[in-house]
Amino acid sequence: MSDPGGARSGLREWVVNVGTTINAGIKWSGGLAVMFGQAVVRGPRRPFGLFDISYQIVQLGIRSIPVTTMMSLFVGMILAWQFGEALADFGAKNSLGYVTSLALVRELVPTLLAVTVGTKMATGMTAELGSMKVTEQIDAISALGADPIKKLVWPRLVAASIAMPLLVAWGNVIAMLGGMLIADTVFDVPAGYFYHTYIDELEPLHYIMSETKAVVFGGLAGIVGCYQGFTTKFGTEAVGLATTETVIAVSVMVLLADFALTTFFMPIG
């Protein structure tokens, strides 16, 4: 016979756990929003910190070009191959450019780069700022009369929001070249023909959609990375934990934002 007291206690524990998780999620989102608000309000004040922003663009953007190039090339090649196989069955392999362009530019390149390169940016920020928090360097900035949000968060937020669209633009070109390579070598679709059909399918709104997603994803990576760093608990283990949580947080938030932006753009595109 089952024990109703035990079941009630188990149910209560489950409800408490769910409540605690929801509560923690709300607090986390609230903290993130507050930090974003503080950065947007305090960041643009003089001095603008252009050196710090450009330094971060180099750190986050330029150093991510190799991984962006590799990711985009292979995404372009894989997608072209997959679509090519299916289209060949219907004798429609000449449409390969039409089919791959929309998927790559509107969706795959910005999202995959956000999940990989964006996560790399965010975890780097979390580890760096988390270490600064643990060694009291963030407190030291405050104690010296400076504003850690303006000094540390604002340059990273702006740099990530600038670097990500540039990387996505580059990634779009490389992904097209990857698709072109497979189209020409595997499916005998001439590279020039693939290029014309690829470009022909795209409209300005598709580029805007791609770049808007990149700006949002870059901003999300920046703010999540900084927030996780600033809220790191004490101890070196905490830095590792915060970094791991950043990977999950950025991935989930990018997918949620992607869905929201797709919902917004699809009716007008």
Place this chain on the structure above:
Amino acid sequence: MNDANHSAVAGPVSARSGALAIANTSGVRRAIGTTIGEYHGRTCARGEPIIEFEQVDKAFGPNVIYRSMDLQVRLGETLTIIGGSGQGKSVCLKLMIGLLHAEGGQVCYYGEDVGGMNAEQLRELRMRVSMVFQGGALFDSMTIAKNVGYALREHTDMGDDEIERRAAESLTLVGLGPEDYPELMDQMPAALSVGQRKRVALARSIAVRPEVILYDEPTTGLDPSNCNRIARMIRKLQRELGVTSIVVTHDMTTAWYVSDRVALLHDKQFPFVEDVQTFRAIDDPIVRDFIEGRTS
């Protein structure tokens, strides 16, 4: 503490030591605009309370740190705060410069509630009250010269050469001047020993010629000779710059050497705050146990 008009009559400035007069003529002090014993038209004579904790309550979640805590820090003195680990000695320092906020009561600087200060007021406060963190908290990505000159770059319109000269002066005050250590200013913090890092942190905090310096465990992790060096430096800075010092430490040798008064944190309050001689003579078992390191 007096209003400016009263102080002119009482003449607290003339009552200050020669060291204070020298400190007030410092170029950096002029550049920053800080004056010892004067803040927003209020004055404080030597020996009068400059920082006051009034019925302060502080807790981190269920962990209560202070309950109705009172403490006064007097202008020009070195007050040492002692107490067991994890009892909240460092919290006391962070409350003084608004890095943490009290849940109840007030922490006042020249009678102004630190908890009620806006960002600009806090910035001004932190130029007058600087803190030396336990591990130094030097910025890893900056050279020693940039670390020491950080606040000057942030808050003054001094040129790079002038800031570097001021940084060199501050480093000389802590015994790490360019004459003795010609390479040091261009080195990164990671290249320094723990003792040197603490001294650079001290140089960084005095670069703005503050009125008050807060030392969070300045001798922890150092060998006896470095402990002695830091303790002598705290005394020297008080003498030469006229600063008020609040030192949090476990090291009783340092405490006896640097202090004018000693405060023992016990049971979320400071029940014993006395000058060194009186404190050492206290017969209460709580004080005796702590001083003598007894575990009873």
